[in-house]
């Protein structure tokens with residue numbers, strides 16, 4: 318494909334299937350209904366790209382709706398084998414964070430991928446390791462992991478989730494995991510053109526088949542800080558835009574507000590409407606209407622501050638320039654800040670994140686979080702006391718020390734204690750089954 322060519326899109330039926338008891342049969346049915354393997358060459362080398370954004374090994378984070386469930390992946394692999402696929406690679410490039418014990422291979426271990434690889438003769442690939450090839454798409458230069466470019470057939474296998482920056486994260490955005498970490502960060506540029514860049518990335522990395530794993534869905538995504546529910550749905554289509562339009566509609570999105578899907582539809586000369594589905598339920602029957610955006614009371618005050626009576630902490634809302642690396646430490650920042658400032662008013666500490674925020678000129682101390690913000694605002698005349706928290710992303714210990722230097726009684730242990738309880742509200746009585754995230758027992 319040359320940089321300006323739109324992808325060749327092979328549209329077909331769109332399956333929307335309710336999972337009853339047997340996950341494997343439901344996956345097989347969805348793939349059959351959407352005629353998913355109609356263009357799968359015999360013996361094809363296949364890349365399956367699940368969503369492995371990450372499960373930190375240093376805390377008990379729930380996987381529900383955050384990462385692809387292992388049983389849906391196993392169902393897809395069985396179906397691929399039955400359809401005559403050749404070598405199958407399962408790969409993603411998830412978040413890396415040393416403090417939290419986050420890396421793609423560690424997440425694969427938690428999800429039982431090594432056993433799956435042995436059972437089905439799979440190749441497992443951490444796409445963060447490359448090698449990479451540079452591709453230009455609409456003027457944007459991206460480094461893409463070669464396994465995503467060199468296979469005969471690529472399948473996107475995301476979860477059914479909302480996203481606090483792009484409204485939804487489905488099969489097209491899922492392919493962003495195939496980028497080099499610096500290309501991922503570059504999508505979150507200082508001008509806030511994240512959705513535009515995701516659309517360009519999607520056009521460069523258009524999969525041959527999309528299977529959206531809605532065994533669980535996630536509000537306030539994309540990470541483990543969101544709220545999951547069991548949904549028992551699968552959406553499958555040969556055309557990823559079709560699958561995502563149905564997925565976005567099920568999540569309750571007004572389609573024009575999903576800017577990257579709107580832009581991909583325009584690029585392909587298509588209507589921005591969810592196509593009809595086959596398989597059983599209608600979109601209206603299973604619509605979830607999930608919250609996706611964390612509320613702020615005003616531009617500087619998260620709604621949670623009122624609940625915990627937080628005083629003296631100025632926290633502008635994260636914007637589209639904040640990339641996933643720093644997004645991950647936003648929750649530790651909130652938890653440490655809330656715990657510290659509910660007990661003791663530090664007298665006006667602001668924390669600036671991403672690449673574009675400006676100091677308010679009202680703060681006693683200003684924490685510049687991350688190398689991007691330091692580059693953007695270091696030495697700004699509106700800052701009284703400047704505290705730099707370096708790193709890309711910064712280490713949690715450095716964040717704790719930076720908050721302390723600014724006058725907050727921040728303690729990283731408050732975050733670890735919070736994080737250790739994150740999974741507590743997900744019980745088997747409410748349909749949350751850890752076994753969905755392991756290969757089928759034999």
Ligand code: SF4
Nearest residue numbers: 640642643687689709
């Ligand atoms: S400093 Fe933070 S926002 Fe900037 S590229 Fe690094 S992780 Fe992303």
